[in-house]
Amino acid sequence: MRNMSQRTAVITLVAVIVAGIASVAWAAWSVTGTGTATVSAAEVTALQATARPTGSLFPGGSADIEVSVTNPNEFAIEVQSFASDPRIVVDEAHAGGCAAAHVKLKANKKPISERVEADGGTQTFVVKDAVEMAYNAPQACQGASFEITLALAGVGLPD
Numbered sequence: 001m002r003n004m005s006q007r008t009a010v011i012t013l014v015a016v017i018v019a020g021i022a023s024v025a026w027a028a029w030s031v032t033g034t035g036t037a038t039v040s041a042a043e044v045t046a047l048q049a050t051a052r053p054t055g056s057l058f059p060g061g062s063a064d065i066e067v068s069v070t071n072p073n074e075f076a077i078e079v080q081s082f083a084s085d086p087r088i089v090v091d092e093a094h095a096g097g098c099a100a101a102h103v104k105l106k107a108n109k110k111p112i113s114e115r116v117e118a119d120g121g122t123q124t125f126v127v128k129d130a131v132e133m134a135y136n137a138p139q140a141c142q143g144a145s146f147e148i149t150l151a152l153a154g155v156g157l158p159d
Helices: 002-029
Strands: 048-053 062-071 077-082 087-090 103-105 114-116 121-133 146-149 152-156
Touching (some): 062 077, 062 114, 077 121
Antiparallel strands (some): 062 121, 087 146, 103 121
16 A cells, blocks of 8 residues: 555645646736826828919910929828819919909819828829819900919828
């Protein structure tokens, strides 16, 4: 019997050692904890845009406009459209006889999809057949320059 009790003691010792190792391993994997973090959303700054006709306007005619957009935001954007009611200013020499109402932005038939990079990135693009002069524009509009301020719409892009 003596042999049996030594054998039992060894088996018991091995079982205790295995159980101890298993409980240490389980304890190592069951560690938990909590924490908090605070993040602030960036403020969106308006895009800066200028536009000018790339060709000459005449009564009943239309021209492309070249648009230059600067993005002061921390993220890239995609310009997708512009409002159909821009602010149009006639140069001082012609403003007395040529009203800004004689020039208008046409409805944009093709979608705009222009990426403007972040942090002061600038993109210049042409919108085809975008501005027109009214058929009844007076003679005073000959040689006039028109400054067009556009309201743009777009979306932020992922990095």
